[in-house]
Amino acid sequence: MSSKLKIDTRVRSLKNYLEEFEQGVFQIPSFQRDFLWSQDDIKQLFDSIKSNYPIGSILFWKPLENAKSFIDDNDPKIGPYKYILKEKKDPVFILDGLQRLTSLFGCLINPKKTNLNLINSIWEGKFNLYYDLEEQKFIYLRQKSRNLPFQVPVYIFMNSIDFRQYARKEFEKIDDENKIEQYYDRADEIGQIFNNYQIASVDIEYASIDEAVEIFKRVNEKGLPIAKDWIVSALTNKGNFRLGTEIDNLLDELKLYNYENIKRDIIFQCIQSSFGKIYFDYKIEELVVRDDFEDVTVKTLKSVKKAVEFLYENLLVLNSKLIPYNSQLIFLTVFFNSMHHKELSYNQIISLKKWFWITSYSNYFTIYSLSNQRKAFEKFNQFIIDENVNPVFYDNENNFFMTLDFPNKIGMGSVRAKSLALFMINYSQGIKEISLQKINAENVGNFESGSLFSKPQKDNPSENFIPVVENLEIENGKRQFILLTRLKRPKNYSSLLNKEYENLFITSKMVDEYNNDLNSDDLILRLRREVIVDAEKKFVEKLDIFYNVPIDF
Numbered sequence: 001m002s003s004k005l006k007i008d009t010r011v012r013s014l015k016n017y018l019e020e021f022e023q024g025v026f027q028i029p030s031f032q033r034d035f036l037w038s039q040d041d042i043k044q045l046f047d048s049i050k051s052n053y054p055i056g057s058i059l060f061w062k063p064l065e066n067a068k069s070f071i072d073d074n075d076p077k078i079g080p081y082k083y084i085l086k087e088k089k090d091p092v093f094i095l096d097g098l099q100r101l102t103s104l105f106g107c108l109i110n111p112k113k114t115n116l117n118l119i120n121s122i123w124e125g126k127f128n129l130y131y132d133l134e135e136q137k138f139i140y141l142r143q144k145s146r147n148l149p150f151q152v153p154v155y156i157f158m159n160s161i162d163f164r165q166y167a168r169k170e171f172e173k174i175d176d177e178n179k180i181e182q183y184y185d186r187a188d189e190i191g192q193i194f195n196n197y198q199i200a201s202v203d204i205e206y207a208s209i210d211e212a213v214e215i216f217k218r219v220n221e222k223g224l225p226i227a228k229d230w231i232v233s234a235l236t237n238k239g240n241f242r243l244g245t246e247i248d249n250l251l252d253e254l255k256l257y258n259y260e261n262i263k264r265d266i267i268f269q270c271i272q273s274s275f276g277k278i279y280f281d282y283k284i285e286e287l288v289v290r291d292d293f294e295d296v297t298v299k300t301l302k303s304v305k306k307a308v309e310f311l312y313e314n315l316l317v318l319n320s321k322l323i324p325y326n327s328q329l330i331f332l333t334v335f336f337n338s339m340h341h342k343e344l345s346y347n348q349i350i351s352l353k354k355w356f357w358i359t360s361y362s363n364y365f366t367i368y369s370l371s372n373q374r375k376a377f378e379k380f381n382q383f384i385i386d387e388n389v390n391p392v393f394y395d396n397e398n399n400f401f402m403t404l405d406f407p408n409k410i411g412m413g414s415v416r417a418k419s420l421a422l423f424m425i426n427y428s429q430g431i432k433e434i435s436l437q438k439i440n441a442e443n444v445g446n447f448e449s450g451s452l453f454s455k456p457q458k459d460n461p462s463e464n465f466i467p468v469v470e471n472l473e474i475e476n477g478k479r480q481f482i483l484l485t486r487l488k489r490p491k492n493y494s495s496l497l498n499k500e501y502e503n504l505f506i507t508s509k510m511v512d513e514y515n516n517d518l519n520s521d522d523l524i525l526r527l528r529r530e531v532i533v534d535a536e537k538k539f540v541e542k543l544d545i546f547y548n549v550p551i552d553f
Contacts, residue, residue: 004206005204005207006206007202007204008202008203008205010201011198012199013195013199014198014199015195017058017105017199018104018158021081026078026093028076029093029094029095030242032093032094034244035099035102035126037102037103042129043139043140045100046138046154049197050190052193052197055100056097057200057201058096058101058201059094059095059097059204059215060092060094060095060202060203061092061204061207061212062092062204062205062207063091063209063212064207077119078102078106079102079105079123079126080119080120080122081105081109082117082119083116095204095212111155113162131151131154131157132151133150133187134148134151152166153166158191160191163191167183167184171183171184209234212234213231213235229244232287235285246297246298247301250305253305258312258320258447259308261320262320262329266330270304270333274303277374278374279330281374300333303334303335303337304329307329307332307333311329313438313440314352315356315422317422318425322425324419325359327359328359332352334380335380345387346436351391352391354434354543355383355392357434358543361403361416361419361543368393372393375395376393379392403416405550406462406533407420409461409462417462420536424467425447425469428467429469432539443471444469444472446469446481447467447470449465449467450493451466452493452494452524452528453494454492461529463529468493484496497514497515497524498511499511505532506528507531510527510528533550537549
């Protein structure tokens with residue numbers, strides 16, 4: 001520990017933070033993550049302040065030495081404002097609280113009065129927040145729409161003169177005197193809350209980066225989990241490599257596959273598992289000191305994209321919510337790390353597909369302890385070396401896998417339900433057995449969950465699920481996406497009951513029942529459930545998994 005290390009705690013007003021920001025006191029270290037919050041995140045922050053709830057402390061850091069090496073001198077900005085680097089002063093870096101401070105600076109500084117350099121496009125996109133004095137809530141206006149007189153930009157409330165000028169101009173448009181008086185009262189209340197709001201900070205002075213990270217971890221031990229890529233970026237700060245940015249770029253590329261919202265921790269677990277052991281056998285500190293950390297990480301991020309592409313095109317996992325287990329993505333990433341630029345063989349593709357379906361339907365990563373998951377990872381690595389090895393690990397050859405009960409609903413919190421949904425999606429595209437058959441991501445326009453009949457969410461059974469996949473087709477030389485019905489996003493897909501659709505488990509008998517009685521929903525769903533169960537049973541039994549037939553069959 002440095003003999004100069006000093007830790008101080010302070011409580012200052014929100015207004016004081018804004019003034020210091022405009023004076024150029026705060027800077028962002030080069031390893032810090034970008035601003036990631038959505039408009040909803042920002043509104044929730046302001047709702048907390050309005051309610052006088054605490055929003056957590058801010059962590060500042062003054063480096064012990066080499067402060068310049070942590071300065072991001074490549075177009076430095078916080079939110080919509082560029083700031084000027086002050087060479088004579090020791091920089092004060094924001095270690096924790098950047099998302100919160102950026103939201104406050106961006107929304108509460110008057111862009112028409114500040115000397116800071118405003119990037120208008122960024123400000124309009126995230127920070128042009130209003131407070132609706134009628135509804136008493138924070139809002140964003142629709143693009144290009146004008147605010148009503150009682151919808152006030154939030155930065156106006158930080159200065160009483162600004163508000164009086166605004167009110168004189170805008171409240172004159174309101175005819176109702178009682179309303180005007182009410183708006184004044186409400187504006188006065190929200191203005192006082194903003195101006196009196198206090199935020200605590202922890203100031204770490206003259207600490208090395210290792211000490212700052214350790215203190216940060218301990219401060220957050222019982223609070224929000226610290227982002228692993230933040231720690232790694234801090235501990236490997238070399239100027240050219242910033243893990244947070246690399247992950248941001250990857251997530252941007254994964255938009256093609258609807259995987260852009262996958263959790264960053266899962267990507268980090270892919271990186272951890274690429275060093276030879278399964279991710280939970282490594283600590284961050286063990287990885288970042290390795291000479292090959294950057295090379296392995298860069299390679300792994302490319303493999304994550306290949307693994308996602310494989311899940312999407314070969315198994316029709318059409319968005320990140322549909323993945324039964326995150327470990328499946330992790331294992332596949334390790335597999336593609338070994339492939340370099342080689343094409344997958346027939347045996348590898350079939351084995352990987354079979355492994356995916358077995359691990360999904362057997363609840364593989366749920367029924368196995370960490371010890372057995374470690375063995376499962378080792379067995380999978382044997383398959384990577386020798387494609388003739390079965391990648392599935394069996395802890396007891398005499399025990400067989402079996403499915404859980406047929407799910408009552410298609411919910412994204414259940415592995416069994418996701419497995420059924422994926423089976424039905426594959427079936428809808430004519431993929432009814434494990435083969436080389438696949439789709440092309442560029443030929444899929446959209447995927448969403450539909451329902452055969454309109455049902456309340458709590459009463460919507462699995463057999464009512466209709467996978468809606470828009471496929472691109474070329475007709476008369478033109479590219480167009482083919483919809484399931486003439487309407488895009490209808491309330492339900494009962495119009496499909498005009499004829500038999502084998503791939504959607506709609507039989508001629510169901511069509512007849514519907515034509516005879518438009519209120520035959522329950523009967524049709526019961527018939528459809530029987531057809532789905534029969535088809536799923538045949539598919540699962542070919543995986544050598546025991547299929548639990550529903551009791552009422």
